[in-house]
Amino acid sequence: MNLPILYSFRRCPYAMRARMALILASKQCELREILLKNKPDHMLEISPKGTVPVLQLPDKVLDESLDIISWAMVSNLDNVHIFSKTEKTLYMELVHLFDTKFKHHLDRYKYSSRYGADPSEHQEECKIILENLDAKINPDPWVFGLQVSLLDISILPFIRQCKIANPEWFNAQQFNKVIGLLDYFEQDNLFILAMQKYELWDPRKQNGNIFP
């Protein structure tokens, strides 16, 4: 059976959200786990920009996580929250905020020496964004209620990275709703399944994994 091929890196937040969308939509693929420092030739042939995730379909290649999510979610699924118009606007705004500003500060907070940055300055910027998010949401247990939404899967992997940088600091902050939402997410089967470990793809072994 020729499945779509997904090049993925377990810890990449963009790849995480793509994997979660594929799980929710029950779209099977052959997952090829890679290391960013050793990208397979085939991946670079089909997507020279060299970022993960990359999904190779019979007729096209998707190499942006949000495009993979849109492809997976072609029809409404009964296990995923359907956005109202205002929720959709909030989703678009927040995904943009987290993919740009939050990611910018997160990288400089986490990898301050690589960027020659002052980590506390960027930690503070992340904090402000998370406090603003906290004021906008009332998770129960997900942002929009009982069903997980594309907003949850799109931004929580980045918020989790902020926590991992310094869990003690993160958990001592005042954005309690965000902290609770992240705790719920980290214990949910969707996340656990998306974070399953796979051995590295080796073109000589052709050891791709059927996913999910």
Ligand SMILES: N[C@@H](CCC(=O)N[C@@H](CS)C(=O)NCC(=O)O)C(=O)O
């Ligand atoms: N806009 C892209 C960003 C993907 C991205 O930047 N992924 C990182 C890993 S988290 C990557 O592959 N970086 C390339 C590298 O580090 O060589 C998407 O949403 O898919």
